[in-house]
Amino acid sequence: MKIASDKKILLLQMRPEDVAADSEFEAFLRVGGLQPYEVDRFRLEQGIPSIDLRRYSAIIAGGSPFDVSLPEKDKSNTQKAIEVFYHGLFDQVVPSDFPFLGACSGNGLLGSYCGTPISTTYGEPIGSVDVTMTEEGMRDPLLKGLPRTFSALVGHKEACDIVPKGAVLLGSSPTCPVQMFRVNKNIYATQFHPEADADEFILRIHTYRNHGYFDPEEAESLIAAVRRTHTPVPKILLQRFVARYKTSG
Secondary structure: OOOOOOOEEEEEEOOOOHHHHHHHHHHHHHHHOOOHHHEEEEEHHHOOOOOOHHHEEEEEEOOOOOOOOOOHHHOOHHHHHHHHHHHHHHHHHHHHOOOEEEEOHHHHHHHHHOOOOEEOOOOEEEEEEEEEEOHHHHHOOOOOOOOOEEEEEEEEOOEEOOOOOOOEEEEEEOOEEEEEEEEOOOEEEEOOOOOOOHHHHHHHHHHOOOOOOOOHHHHHHHHHHHHOOOOHHHHHHHHHHHHHHOOOO
8 A cells, every 4th residue: 555645653552651651652663663753642541632544644553451341331431432532543444444553452442343252261461472374364465474473472361252354364373363363455453562572571561560461479470481582573564564554754
């Protein structure tokens, strides 16, 4: 998909914790090869912006501690507002096939919008998993030519139960069948974190040790395991997304 004019990438975040949010932002810039001036950053938990997609060439959505599968009565007003925002955003993105890459929470929000059940059935503890591409994944522009099975960093309490109707499954892991999917030609979602490395995940272990992702007493053993991870392929995926949809400027 070729963009005719110079536009920014829209980066949407949902992490209330400043340290985690800033580190995630820097990771997206660093791994994606982006300069701050090439991105418009919005932290949705701080306020819902008015978005004009004509200003942007693509959207990247990061993770969050919010769970889509929570009963409505248990969701905070902030989470409800974010979910309403995304529903309206996807009303624009999906019909127009606007370039989008959602990681972790972005995966659940897009899957939920497309009508797929989101539950804790396929939650994965913090660490690395082996993701295997489908035949469609091996032909996709973001994954073509990469190792069919690769390591990726995960840590989530919920996931898509099944592939969204009309979507194409691109990658799966033994513990989470829907690791990556595509809607139309340019809308992507990953359950894993393409921006993250070991240092990023260690920071998140410290930040979210009391958020129900793991037993707090397991933090040090998780940190030790994460230090040994090596996940270059997901970063290439992110780099390719940015290169494919970023405009020059």
